[in-house]
Amino acid sequence: MTMTKTRRGKPAQSPESSNGAVLRASGVRKSYRDGDRTLEVLRGLDFELHAGEFVAIIGQSGSGKSTLLHILGALDRVTTGTVALNGRDYATLSAAQLDKVRATQIGFIYQFHHLLPEFSALENTFIPGMIQRRPTPALIARATSLLERVGLGERLGHRPVKLSGGEQQRVALARALMNDPAVVLADEPTGDLDQKTGQEVLDFVLSQTAGEGKSLVIVTHDPAIAARANRVYTLENGRLNTTKT
Ligand SMILES: Nc1ncnc2c1ncn2[C@@H]1O[C@H](COP(=O)(O)OP(=O)(O)OP(=O)(O)O)[C@@H](O)[C@H]1O
Ligand SMILES: [Mg+2]
Structure with missing residues (x-):
């Protein structure tokens, strides 16, 4: 009599299952065409982020950190591989669904801020909430409170050109938090x-994200910021290595 091998049961996973990760990237490759040459920036990397986690990504200039962050934030597409937020593969979402994900579930802080020059600090901060059609008094109250928390309570009416670089950066942070995103x-x-100021701003972002069961990914060159992360990934040769667990 032959024994039948029993497979001990992992529950069946649907292809887009998140396995508990809020954000998961698998086998991500990203290449840019430059004439007849191809620049391979990301070369099959994996990444995962769980609820309540603070993860830092470090790596040399030009290693692909911004490229990766844009891909994780559904601002750019992979060449091959998958990225899923709460188990939903970006590649399966319509343009309208992706817009909604970006607007409500992800707060993105761009490397170069991208504030709208014709609007004040307060307006720049509340625009994401305005797009979600939240009532004006609530928008003003939340944006004011966020700007106060990042030390800009006296700069609400300033346009970006009248703000220092660090002040613009803090407005960009307040704007990213406006819709209370999960990531x-x-x-x-x-x-x-x-x-x-950097550490104070980090304390504040953490209080609004990982401290609330949400998640934070920071690309940084600052060892003092990375030292506070739950995990640190190094981006090198198009792949991520974990350097702290
Ligand atoms: N749209 C694009 N077309 C072609 N090449 C690009 C494009 N965007 C980025 N690259 C190239 O991809 C590489 C990675 O760029 P990326 O901006 O992701 O680096 P980074 O790690 O964020 O660098 P830094 O620390 O300087 O911000 C660079 O060599 C860059 O020239
Ligand atoms: Mg960059």
Whole structure:
């Protein structure tokens, strides 16, 4: 009599299952065409982020950190591989669904801020909420409170040109938090700040994200910021290595 091998039961996973990760990237490759040459920036990397986690990504200039963050934030597409937020593969979502994900579930802080020059600090901060048609008094109240928390309570009416680089960076941070996203992706969010202000801003972002069971990914060149992360990934040769667990 032959024994039948029993497979001990992992529950069946649907292809887009998140396995508990809020954000998961698998086998991600990203190449850019430059004439007849191909620049391979990301070369089959894997990444995962869980609820309540703070993860830092470090790596040399040009290694692909911003490229990766844009892909994680559904601002750019992979060449091959998958990225899923709460088990939903971006590649399966319509343009309208992706817009909604970006607007409501992800707070993105761009490396170069991208504030709208004709609007004040307060308006720049509340625009994401306005797009979601939240009532004006609530928009103003939340944006004011966020700007106060990042030390800009006296700068609400300033346009970006009348703000310092570090102040613009903090407005970009307040804007990213406006819709209370589940995941904040921040590209060098303390790069223009002194050490003390940088740590204070990090304390604040953590209080609004990982401290609330949400998640934070920071790209940084600052070892003092990376030292506070739950995990640190190094991006090198198009792949991520974990350097701290
Ligand atoms: N749209 C694009 N077309 C072609 N090449 C690009 C494009 N965007 C980025 N690259 C190239 O991809 C590589 C990675 O760029 P990326 O901006 O992701 O680097 P980074 O790690 O964020 O660098 P830094 O620390 O300087 O911000 C660079 O060599 C860059 O020239
Ligand atoms: Mg960059």
